[in-house]
Amino acid sequence: MVPRRPTSLPPDRGDPDLGPGVVLHFQQLTGNRAVSDLVAPAVQRESPDGGVLATTPAAAGPTDGGAPAGGVQEDPHVQARRAFSERTVDAVAAVTDYTVVSDGERLALLELLLEVAPMSPPAAGAARRIWQAFPDVPLAASDYSAMWERCDVAGAGLPESWLGAGAGHTSFTLEENVHGSDFVAEVAYGYRITRDAITVKVGYTFMPNAGVTVPEAAWFGFIRNTWNHYTAVNQVDRTQMRRIEFQPGPGADHAVVVHAGTGRANAGEFYQDDVGAPNTIPHEFGHHIGLEDEYERSAADFRRVAEQDPAAPASAADAPDAPGIATDIRGAIMLEEHLFETHGTAVERRMGALNRVMYQHPELIQTAPTNVGNAKSRAVAAAYKAAYGTELWADIASQIDRNPGESLLNTTVGNFDDWRETMIGGFQVTSTSIMGMPELAAAGTPEHDHPVQPRHVRHFAELVQGFLGHGRWVPEADH
Numbered sequence: 001m002v003p004r005r006p007t008s009l010p011p012d013r014g015d016p017d018l019g020p021g022v023v024l025h026f027q028q029l030t031g032n033r034a035v036s037d038l039v040a041p042a043v044q045r046e047s048p049d050g051g052v053l054a055t056t057p058a059a060a061g062p063t064d065g066g067a068p069a070g071g072v073q074e075d076p077h078v079q080a081r082r083a084f085s086e087r088t089v090d091a092v093a094a095v096t097d098y099t100v101v102s103d104g105e106r107l108a109l110l111e112l113l114l115e116v117a118p119m120s121p122p123a124a125g126a127a128r129r130i131w132q133a134f135p136d137v138p139l140a141a142s143d144y145s146a147m148w149e150r151c152d153v154a155g156a157g158l159p160e161s162w163l164g165a166g167a168g169h170t171s172f173t174l175e176e177n178v179h180g181s182d183f184v185a186e187v188a189y190g191y192r193i194t195r196d197a198i199t200v201k202v203g204y205t206f207m208p209n210a211g212v213t214v215p216e217a218a219w220f221g222f223i224r225n226t227w228n229h230y231t232a233v234n235q236v237d238r239t240q241m242r243r244i245e246f247q248p249g250p251g252a253d254h255a256v257v258v259h260a261g262t263g264r265a266n267a268g269e270f271y272q273d274d275v276g277a278p279n280t281i282p283h284e285f286g287h288h289i290g291l292e293d294e295y296e297r298s299a300a301d302f303r304r305v306a307e308q309d310p311a312a313p314a315s316a317a318d319a320p321d322a323p324g325i326a327t328d329i330r331g332a333i334m335l336e337e338h339l340f341e342t343h344g345t346a347v348e349r350r351m352g353a354l355n356r357v358m359y360q361h362p363e364l365i366q367t368a369p370t371n372v373g374n375a376k377s378r379a380v381a382a383a384y385k386a387a388y389g390t391e392l393w394a395d396i397a398s399q400i401d402r403n404p405g406e407s408l409l410n411t412t413v414g415n416f417d418d419w420r421e422t423m424i425g426g427f428q429v430t431s432t433s434i435m436g437m438p439e440l441a442a443a444g445t446p447e448h449d450h451p452v453q454p455r456h457v458r459h460f461a462e463l464v465q466g467f468l469g470h471g472r473w474v475p476e477a478d479h
Ligand SMILES: [Zn+2]
Pocket: 283, 284, 287, 292, 293
């Protein structure tokens, strides 16, 4: 399996470049000077690619910018003072250089522009130039995110690209092998880094079957209860932190079919009456934000994904019959295909033989919860590998590789996948986190207190780190 890492895509470029028709319209409305102020930043916007914007005054180009009738360049400080005393859109928009005022004064000027909503084109242009005057526009948009949102709602036409790495949308296909079968899940979410949080929005479109009422509020509550327990903390300066806040809600990231009754959920199918919903819905949410399963995995996948060693097998003294059981399983699954039989018939004989071995050793198969290895099954898998050099689970998967009833008219072996999972999963590795089997977590273990572990939210601390560009940001449980 090829592990795939989340890739951050550049945010949508909603750059409101002013077309010639719009410029002409503004010229008729407001005269050439105001238009030159509006157009200048549009040119400046062309170069930076979602990064830090230039700190030079937006309207520095035209020599007559803001000049009174006499043709003498007026001091922007004077213009700003006039804006604060007159408190009109015209006076605010007439300021030729917003870099001469402080952050707080820029915010106050934006407040003046917000007094009339929606914003007129000159007010929107002034708002954009004010935002561009911050020394680091993405950082200002993050620190003053509430003001950014208000300007955006009021029609300031702020391009999302100005948020830089402070916002983004990620989507990719997750591929993994669980109990010997390949699975995919679609990952999709948006994020935004504000002054005190990184908010991760995951949008759902539920598609209920006839008669089904989606318990949306309860499900979103389960997700928030399970996932919202971490803060990214800068280890270099622990006063710096961002809550990692997941916000499931209506949206287009994920289409999920909702069935009536109960059943086994997956990332694209939920069940209305799922009694395990407090765990299953947050588990599927984990896939939607990019996480792999931590149950019924190979040792190598488990080490990579769960970042821990598999539990130890029982000792030779505790499981003296492990080598013998391994030999019996080998004999069952390696039964050869006869010359005149179909592949399905050979698979069926192997299934029967493996059933007989396993029925003699029910202690190898865990039933509550199902398919979880124990010390003895790990000893058998270790003995098998020592004797034959290959993984026991992988040999079962390849020797019993399809439903023997599937190829003919007989399709009654409907529980083949469940059977195979039972045989294979117990020889694999499962964690006790939300992405494994949280019901297995023992009291007093970290997973018992937090089924979500720091590794599961680390990517979001990394996004904070990448955006702020300093320190060492690590997720820590906050409650
Ligand atoms: Zn899963």
